[in-house]
Amino acid sequence: MAKRYYIAYGSNLNVPQMRMRCPHATILGTANLTGWExxxxxxxxxxxxxxxxxxxxxxxxxxxxxxxxxxxxxDRYEGFPTFYYKKDIKLKYKGIRTGKRRTVTAFAYIMHEERPIGVPSNFYIRTCLEGYDTFYFDKNILLDAYDKCREVCGYEG
Structure with a gap:
């Protein structure tokens, strides 16, 4: 079985949650997916x-x-293939232990595009923010997405 690499960007940045769901998964490193939002x-x-x-x-x-x-x-958690589909994306990551950069092709779950913009639960946002804290990611990226979706849905800021 070939090694498979998975791109996490939401609640699966939450390490305790991933450990429960995927006990054999190993964190390789972090990356920035440019050209995506x-x-x-x-x-x-x-x-x-x-x-x-x-x-x-x-x-x-x-x-x-x-x-x-x-x-x-x-696949079960993400509701594949009904809710999310998988896409292979080539990217360069920085090793968590080594700091070395490697290029891999990894799969990401992407929600079917015709799904409507919505506002997540506070629990879901907190789960994602914990992951952002763990990896020292810029929380404004997540919060900006949240604000944008609230705006689209007609919530007053």
């Missing part, structure tokens, strides 16, 4: 993060190495 989209049951291509955008991500059983668990 974060959006909250979803359905009547709730809104969650997704990424969409966007000129000038950037999304901080964590690269995980996952085993087949981990990927199966992620």
């Amino acid at each position: 974060l959006l909250f989209k979803g359905s009547k049951t709730g809104s969650y993060l997704t990424i969409e291509e966007c000129e000038g955008g950037t999304v901080p991500v964590v690269i995980w190495e996952v085993k087949e059983s981990d990927e199966a668990a992620l």
Whole structure:
């Protein structure tokens, strides 16, 4: 079985949550996904993060190495292929232990684009923010996406 690399950008930045869901997954490093932006989209049951291509955008991500059983668990969690589909993206990450840069092709879950913009629960936002804290990511990227989606949905700032 070839090694599989997974791009996490939302609640799966939350290490304790990932450890429970994917016990064999290993954190390899962090990267910036340039040319992409974060959006909250979803359905009547709730809104969650997704990424969409966007000129000038950037999304901080964590690269995980996952085993087949981990990927199966992620598929279930992400509602693949109904809610999210998978896309392979080539990117360069910085090793968490070594600091060395490596280029890999990793898969990301992307919500089907026709899903409407929505506002996530406070619990979901907190889960994502904990991940941002863990990896020292710029929280404004996440909060800007949140504000933008609230605006689209007609919430007053």
